[in-house]
Amino acid sequence: MIALAPTLFLFGAFMLSLLGVFLYAIWRGDEEAEELWWWAAVFATAGASALCYAFRNEAEWLSVIFGNALTLWSCGLLWTGVVVFVGKPARPLLAGLGAAIWAAGLWRADFHYRIAEVSAVSAIYEAAAAAELFRYNRIQGQRLVSSQVTAWIIALQAALDAALVIGAPFLAVDEVSFIVSPYMKYRFLELSGFIAILGFLLAMLSKERLASRREIAAMIDPLTGLLNRRAFDRAVERAKRSAPAPATAVLVFDLDNFKYINDRFGHAVGDRVLAAFGATATRNVRSTDMLARIGGEEFVAILSPADRVSALTIAERIRSAFIRDAAHLADGAATVSVGVTVLEDEVPDLAAMTRIADDALYRAKAEGRNRVIFARA
Numbered sequence: 405m406i407a408l409a410p411t412l413f414l415f416g417a418f419m420l421s422l423l424g425v426f427l428y429a430i431w432r433g434d435e436e437a438e439e440l441w442w443w444a445a446v447f448a449t450a451g452a453s454a455l456c457y458a459f460r461n462e463a464e465w466l467s468v469i470f471g472n473a474l475t476l477w478s479c480g481l482l483w484t485g486v487v488v489f490v491g492k493p494a495r496p497l498l499a500g501l502g503a504a505i506w507a508a509g510l511w512r513a514d515f516h517y518r519i520a521e522v523s524a525v526s527a528i529y530e531a532a533a534a535a536e537l538f539r540y541n542r543i544q545g546q547r548l549v550s551s552q553v554t555a556w557i558i559a560l561q562a563a564l565d566a567a568l569v570i571g572a573p574f575l576a577v578d579e580v581s582f583i584v585s586p587y588m589k590y591r592f593l594e595l596s597g598f599i600a601i602l603g604f605l606l607a608m609l610s611k612e613r614l615a616s617r618r619e620i621a622a623m624i625d626p627l628t629g630l631l632n633r634r635a636f637d638r639a640v641e642r643a644k645r646s647a648p649a650p651a652t653a654v655l656v657f658d659l660d661n662f663k664y665i666n667d668r669f670g671h672a673v674g675d676r677v678l679a680a681f682g683a684t685a686t687r688n689v690r691s692t693d694m695l696a697r698i699g700g701e702e703f704v705a706i707l708s709p710a711d712r713v714s715a716l717t718i719a720e721r722i723r724s725a726f727i728r729d730a731a732h733l734a735d736g737a738a739t740v741s742v743g744v745t746v747l748e749d750e751v752p753d754l755a756a757m758t759r760i761a762d763d764a765l766y767r768a769k770a771e772g773r774n775r776v777i778f779a780r781a
Contacts, residue, residue, distance in 0.1 A: 412592055413458035419596075420451030423603040430607060434614055442485030442494070443606045449478040450599065469511050472522050477503035479529035482558075485606070486533040489613070490540040502529065520572035523565040530562035550609040557605060561598050627675055628682030631696035636704060639694055640754040651748040652708045653715035656761040657685070657722070659701040660739040660773040669734045677730055677738045684726045689718060704758060712746050712778065719744050719776045727774075739774035741765055746780075 424447035431440035456471030480499035488494050502525040510521050537555035577585040623635040631639075659681060666674040678701065685695055685703065694706040707715055719742045730738035743765030745757050764779035771777070 410458045410460075412589075413454045416592070416596060417451045417454035417458060420447045420454055420599065423599070424448035424451060427603070427607060430610065434610075436617075437610045437614060438494075439485045439489035440606075440610050442481055442488055443610075446478050446481045446485060447599070447603060449474050449481060453478060468518070469507060472511065472518070473503040473507045475522065476506055476525050476529075479526045482602075483529045483533040483536075486536045489609070490536050492536075502526075515578065516573045516575060519575065520569045523568040523572060527562045527565035527569065530558050530565060534559035534562055550605055550612045554602070554605040554609050557598070557601060564594070625682075625697040628679055628697050630682050630686070630703070631694065633696070633698045636694075636696040636698050639696075639706060640758075650709045651711050651746060652706065652754075652757070653710035653712075653744065653746045654754060654757040654761045655705040655707065655715065655719050655722075656743045656758060656765045657681070657703040657705070657740050658765055658769070660741055660769075661734075661737050662701040665734045665737055668737075673734055677733050680730045680733060680738070681726055681740060684729045685722050688722045688725055693718075704761075706754065710746065711748070715744050715746050716776060716778060723774070723776055741768035741773050742776040743768060744776060744778045746778075 424444045426444075427440050427447065428444035431437060431444060434440070453471050453474035456474065457467045460467040460471070477500055480502055484494050484496065484499040506521070506525070511518060513521060534555050537551050537558070541552050541555060575587055577587050623631055623638075625632040659677065662674065662677070665677060678697075681703065682695075682697065685705065689695055689705055689707070692708065695703065696705075697703050705718075707718060710718075723740055723742055726738070726740050727736075730736070743761040743763065745760040745764060747753075747757055760779050764777040767779075768775045768777040
């Protein structure tokens, strides 16, 4: 039995290091996923911790001081990786704070209190990581299944560590027999299962988020940051399957004199005009509305709910605001024409409504540009 414990820890160190290398390799394939670097560091650090425990019989101070410090550091790195994953800045000093406090003197406590201290610090990091993921799931509308599962797994581990804080003083184990005690074997098996599942979940989580990022990127116009034609076409398809809406408006915008601006001032200025319109329109629609760039200088907004008055108000607000916002571009030649239509109390046929608003837009062009024209759906 005495020989078995070091062997288990050596095997654990090997498997943890292998998981670290695996996550690092995934990160090298997608270095935008910065969280993978932190999570690779989690398993590398935990592997070094298991290696320290493997030599407890030869050098007790190695496992007591450095083994536990590395364990706490790995928990801090796990939390940091989650923080980076949800889009917040990394805090490496906080990640190492628990390990630093342990090395500074917590390790001098009584044996049972040392177990409680390590469990308490681990539980704090794990609970913080789970809380970040739960908050992320709420904000994102729980789109990533793996993030929900990961949050619950980490929360469960935090609860187990918190329970150990309370139960540590009552453990029937002493420091001499600790490494070969039944408690240590069960603890090793529990942590091994948690770490194996966690490694798989973290890899899946990052991969799932990467797929989500790519899907979102495929729906975004890179110049204006608005939805693109593909996203608009999807909205048209969804509307066909929707329940009747109280009222829906479609606004079609076309930048006036755009070919002249490109020819006279260059495509760089033309791009700035497009970006300026995107920013102006975004500021003047509601959070419930959809705004997309569907062509070179053509944009569309879907407003719901909206009646004729509110649709025309928003269209005119965008038109007049764009004149002000683009006054410094192309000698003030940038203006916009708008066609508007509204459909009430029916499932909106957005494709047909867009054609009707397009007809109104052509009338606005024919009547002198830089104006809003309404057409009944």
